[in-house]
Amino acid sequence: MCLGIPGELIAFHDDPPDLATVDVSGVRRKINIALLAEEELRPGDWVLVHVGFAMSRISESEARAVLDFLEEMGPAYDDELAALRDSARDSARDEGELLALRDSMRAGLNPDDLRALRD
Amino acid sequence: MTVEESREREVLDRIERARRRRPRVREERITLAHGAGGKATHALIDAVFLEAFRNPALEALADGAAVRAGGTRLAFTTDSYVVSPLFFPGGDIGDLAVNGTVNDLAVCGARPLYLSAAFVVEEGFPVEDLRRIADSMGAAARAAGVEVVTGDTKVVQRGKGDGCYVTTAGIGVLERPAELSATQVRPGDAVLVSGPVGDHGVTIMLARGGLDIEANLVSDTAPLHGLAGALLDAAPGARVLRDATRGGVATVLNEIATTAEAGVVIDEAAVPVRPEVAGAGELLGIDPLYVACEGRLVAVVPGEQSAVALAALHAHPLGAGAAVIGEVRADPPGLVLARTAFGGTRIVDLLVGDPLPRIC
Amino acid sequence: MRYVDEYRDAGKARALAARIAGLCEPGRTYRLMEVCGGHTHTIYKHGLEDHLPEAVELVHGPGCPVCVIPMGRVDDAIAIAAEPDVIMTSFGDMMRVPGGNGSFLDAKAAGADIRMVYSPLDALKIARAEPDRRVVFMGIGFETTAPSTAMTVKRAAAEGLANFSVFCNHVMIIPAIKAILDSPDLRLDGFLGPGHVSTVIGCRPYEFIARDHGRPLVCAGFEPLDVLQAVYLAMRQLAEGRAEVENQYARVVPWDGNPVALRAIGEVMEPRPYFEWRGLGIISHSALRMRDTYAQHDAERIFDLPGVRVADPKACQCGEVLKGVLKPWECKVFGTACTPETPIGTCMVSSEGACAAYYNFGRFSRERFRETSAP
Numbered sequence: 001m002c003l004g005i006p007g008e009l010i011a012f013h014d015d016p017p018d019l020a021t022v023d024v025s026g027v028r029r030k031i032n033i034a035l036l037a038e039e040e041l042r043p044g045d046w047v048l049v050h051v052g053f054a055m056s057r058i059s060e061s062e063a064r065a066v067l068d069f070l071e072e073m074g075p076a077y078d079d080e081l082a083a084l085r086d087s088a089r090d091s092a093r094d095e096g097e098l099l100a101l102r103d104s105m106r107a108g109l110n111p112d113d114l115r116a117l118r119d
Numbered sequence: 120m121t122v123e124e125s126r127e128r129e130v131l132d133r134i135e136r137a138r139r140r141r142p143r144v145r146e147e148r149i150t151l152a153h154g155a156g157g158k159a160t161h162a163l164i165d166a167v168f169l170e171a172f173r174n175p176a177l178e179a180l181a182d183g184a185a186v187r188a189g190g191t192r193l194a195f196t197t198d199s200y201v202v203s204p205l206f207f208p209g210g211d212i213g214d215l216a217v218n219g220t221v222n223d224l225a226v227c228g229a230r231p232l233y234l235s236a237a238f239v240v241e242e243g244f245p246v247e248d249l250r251r252i253a254d255s256m257g258a259a260a261r262a263a264g265v266e267v268v269t270g271d272t273k274v275v276q277r278g279k280g281d282g283c284y285v286t287t288a289g290i291g292v293l294e295r296p297a298e299l300s301a302t303q304v305r306p307g308d309a310v311l312v313s314g315p316v317g318d319h320g321v322t323i324m325l326a327r328g329g330l331d332i333e334a335n336l337v338s339d340t341a342p343l344h345g346l347a348g349a350l351l352d353a354a355p356g357a358r359v360l361r362d363a364t365r366g367g368v369a370t371v372l373n374e375i376a377t378t379a380e381a382g383v384v385i386d387e388a389a390v391p392v393r394p395e396v397a398g399a400g401e402l403l404g405i406d407p408l409y410v411a412c413e414g415r416l417v418a419v420v421p422g423e424q425s426a427v428a429l430a431a432l433h434a435h436p437l438g439a440g441a442a443v444i445g446e447v448r449a450d451p452p453g454l455v456l457a458r459t460a461f462g463g464t465r466i467v468d469l470l471v472g473d474p475l476p477r478i479c
Numbered sequence: 480m481r482y483v484d485e486y487r488d489a490g491k492a493r494a495l496a497a498r499i500a501g502l503c504e505p506g507r508t509y510r511l512m513e514v515c516g517g518h519t520h521t522i523y524k525h526g527l528e529d530h531l532p533e534a535v536e537l538v539h540g541p542g543c544p545v546c547v548i549p550m551g552r553v554d555d556a557i558a559i560a561a562e563p564d565v566i567m568t569s570f571g572d573m574m575r576v577p578g579g580n581g582s583f584l585d586a587k588a589a590g591a592d593i594r595m596v597y598s599p600l601d602a603l604k605i606a607r608a609e610p611d612r613r614v615v616f617m618g619i620g621f622e623t624t625a626p627s628t629a630m631t632v633k634r635a636a637a638e639g640l641a642n643f644s645v646f647c648n649h650v651m652i653i654p655a656i657k658a659i660l661d662s663p664d665l666r667l668d669g670f671l672g673p674g675h676v677s678t679v680i681g682c683r684p685y686e687f688i689a690r691d692h693g694r695p696l697v698c699a700g701f702e703p704l705d706v707l708q709a710v711y712l713a714m715r716q717l718a719e720g721r722a723e724v725e726n727q728y729a730r731v732v733p734w735d736g737n738p739v740a741l742r743a744i745g746e747v748m749e750p751r752p753y754f755e756w757r758g759l760g761i762i763s764h765s766a767l768r769m770r771d772t773y774a775q776h777d778a779e780r781i782f783d784l785p786g787v788r789v790a791d792p793k794a795c796q797c798g799e800v801l802k803g804v805l806k807p808w809e810c811k812v813f814g815t816a817c818t819p820e821t822p823i824g825t826c827m828v829s830s831e832g833a834c835a836a837y838y839n840f841g842r843f844s845r846e847r848f849r850e851t852s853a854p
Contacts, residue, residue: 003517004623004675004701004731005401006482025398025480030331032600034630035740046482048678048731049402051570052331052598053627056678056737058482062730067485070704073494127808131842134814145821148588152575158820329601398480403597404571451843461703462489463526465840471575471820 004050006058007031009043022049135453156366157470181300182223182361185293192293194229196220200285205248207326209319209337212285213255215413218342219364220289221263225344226360226416228299228351229291231263236287237271241280252283263342265289295351301378301419303358308447309425310383313346313416313432314339314440315391316368320410321399332402334395341414346437350416353431354424361417366470368444369408371417372455373469380452385445385467388460408457409470419447482730486702487525495707496530502714503534510536510666511713512803514656515673516543516831517701523840525703535710538803539833541655542673544620545572546801546825546832547756548648550789553578556646559615559782560591566609567593568602569617576828579789599631599645606635606643615778618647623675625649625767626740629747632769632776646778647748647768650756652676653684654765658756660692664804669713671706672698674728679744681736682724689722700728747773757791757825758798797824800833807834814838 007022007029018034020041033041033054041047047054144166152159169177176184183196200216216236224231236256240249260267318339325332347360361371368390376383392400392407400407414437420428425443432438455467503509513519519539522528528537541547553576560567560583567583574583574595587593592612596602599616606614618628628645635643652673659665672685677698685696695716699709709727716723726732747770754766769777791797794812799805807813807826817823819835826832830839 003404004678006480007402008481024402025394027332027334027395027398027402029333029402032627032630035626035737035743037739048675050675051624051627052600053630055623055626055675055740056731056733059730063482066705066708066727066730070488070491070495070708073491073498130808130814134838134842137815137818146585146588148585150584150588152584162820329604330597394480401480401483454843456843459525460489461487461525461527461530462492463529463703464843465524465526466843468819468839 004048004055006046007049009033009041009045009047011043012041020054022047022054024049138453152471154365155470156364156370159471160366161469179300181227183227183229183289183291185227185298194224194227194291194293195288196223196227197286197288198223200287201281202323203281204323204326204328205252205282207338208322210340211252211255212283213252214259214340215338216285216287217256217259217263217265217267218340219362219413220287221265221342221344222362222414224289224291225342225347226299226362227291227293228295228297228347228360229293229344230348231265231289231291231342231344234260234265234267234287234289235269235271236267236285237273239273239275239280239284239286241275241282242277244282249283252285259342263344297351297355297357299357299359301359301375304375304379304381304419304447305358305421306381306447306449307422308358308419309422309428309443310372310385310445310447311416311418311420311425311428311432311441311443312363312368312390313343313418313438314414315393315396316363316412316415317392317396317400317407317410319413320367321396321405321407323411324403325399330403332399334399336393336395336399339412339414341437343414343416343437346416346432346435349431349435349438350418350420350428354418354420354428356421356424357428358419358421363412363415363417365411367407367409367411368415368417369406369455369467370469372467375417375419376455377453379447382448382451382453383445383455384448385455385457387457389442389444391440391442408467422446483702486700486704488704491704492530492707495704495711496532499535499707499711499714500532502711502718503532504718508534508536509668509714509717510538510803511669511671511710512538512540512659512667513671513699513706514540514542514652514659515671515676515699516546516829517673517675518671518699518706519543519833519836520831521701521703521706523836526840527703527706528841530707531710535714537671537710538667539800539807539836540659540670540803541756541759541801542621542652542676543801543825543829543831543833544624544648544650545576545829546797547650547655547758548573548576548619548825549755549757550578550791551755551785551787552648553582554580554789555784555786556617557581557583557586557591558785559646559778560586560593562613562782564612565592566605566612566614567591567617568596568605568614569593570597570619571595572829572831573617573619575822576825577822579787582828599628600634603631603635603640603643606640607638610642613642613644613781615782616643616645618645618649620649621652621673621676622649622679622744623673625748626679626737626743629743632747632773633743635776636773641775644776644778644781645769649748649767650754651750651765651767652680654762655756655759656685656688658759658762659802660688660694662802662804664799665802667694667803668717669694670696671709671713672696672724674698674700674705674732677726677728677732677736679737679740682726682732682734683736685724689724693722695722695725697725697727698732700731746770755788758801760798792823795824797826797834800824800826807837808842810834814842
């Protein structure tokens, strides 16, 4: 059971206890935070919401780490891929051939080698 | 093609043939799915009503029927309004009744003129609430330039009717020469929507209460004949107009794709959605593409007229958020596809019934 | 939407996909099982497979807690709902699941008071508002959802709400994964772990997969870039000859899980000696029931259930689809007798079931689409 959505904690309620208001894109919902009783939650924290309960506090640093990892993957390879596509467009008829061409060029090569090859 | 791909292709062809067979109604009792505007509704209409009423005007199954009386071409439509709650942010059942009927006529290309209004009221319903509804209808009718010229009132016993149901019929004059119909749609046409989708349906869901959810959302109920007229003036080659009510934009596009036997491909990122509607959709597990609107046009126009069509929509107060969301292609016929923001492709199929919120 | 939109970027997807392709050994195919139904849904809804090289295949597993509920249990729930004073409450996912005699939606049409809720707390609210009715909540889901049901039961007990009970059908993910690993028909290279279950149970319970079965498991989030990154990490392990548990979803999943949630489950529920899983058969210690201490909120003790084991229709091949042995379109009745309008099995009814996901999102000839897509 998987539908969990990130929401920002806006306010806590005293009565009934364990309730807090969370904001998802401007939609505000009251959720139960009892499962995170051992965390010290503060307004501005982000939590994962599932069936009306907060399941986990979202770690900003871990979220950042994933995005950093993804960014690292990014521009260098986009350029390489674009360059490969341009040069291979005439000879490779379909995407399968293009992939194979790229794979055979990439096997064991790191980005620096690849750039060196092209230049 | 690999062996596996060709086996998969056989299965897909088999499925397409199965889909084209006349749908049958297997259930013995009506369920809520039959009222949602999706596959179950279509099957019911086909199996029960078309069977009983066979005639060419009906078979087109458009929002309004085009009929002739003497030398005049008329558009004729009917609708029932069973919304709960009756009063919600942005309007009430009365607004929906007038605007909805006006819109069914507007998408035929007609100038709406006269409405009827029949009320089924439950014993115990406050007269003050009935007055509020009637006043709303009066105001909406004046704003839309139509008149409610005839009506009916019935009272049913307590417990036999959800407060108040309203049924309307509407007549308009077909003055434009063009025949607006999904049969006119061609590959290369552009698909437009006149504003953000899902506002009405989500507003209603939140207004039903019990969800502990608040958002600054109001229903988008509005009379669209002015907007439709502006669009048709700017893009006289327009193929078809629809108002995206029950079942949302996805249902309308599926109906168009099926009738036109063409493919409709939309760009998910191009479909306008308010952040609150997207957020509520994520929270509840519902896709805004299937959520009802009450003041949005879907238009299919020839590709070369899409820019002027969009400009005409933008120039009108009700079309400020309009966008071109996709195009019509020859393949795959009868299917609606979406290019996802992620760069993949997926089908946007007709739902069976209401979009059931998921927790998974 | 924060923490959502960033993980849907198409450009980053292409970059990741290229890296994944770079990790493929020529001539080798890779089969990674995504256990969780939520992953199946993400993969189809975002068209993720369009980004993966042909050599990498994502196999859909049994992580759809709605799909694995046997027809007999649906009949039991409907029997409870048929009692005149009962209000049955359930998540939307269950409404169209076919039992031996129809679904919740059919039972509702025949007069049963069945209401859709978004949270067990909504059911509790109904119980408070209607003291003369008995309100039953259909508890479904893996360990992700069980704590919420448990907390709700605790609240009901604290408030003395005698008219509230739970029909407990919560199931556990590890026994399902074990059943997959023990299945002889299956060739799998690795797993994408269920991200939200892991917020509760943590990552340690998966260690046996790496240690005893030599397969990597990467615990994955649910945005499309999460799934792609998890595929990349699994492929990297395979390329480097490693088999470990890795946590891609660390922004939400704590390695040790959520102790409060685990205690809540433990206080209110206990493992059943055995439970029947549709398609997988009977698995021991794989599901939860209410403890004696909460008997007054246990629908199984309050109501007389038919408890009949209903065999799946002969044509139904859900079991093989759930184990990843068959692809949806390889099932003999897929798309013809078994469609979303006329589902035979749960894989087609549940929106995250592999068959429904494929039918509703994935089912078209990509090749023809690409041909006619070219400018």
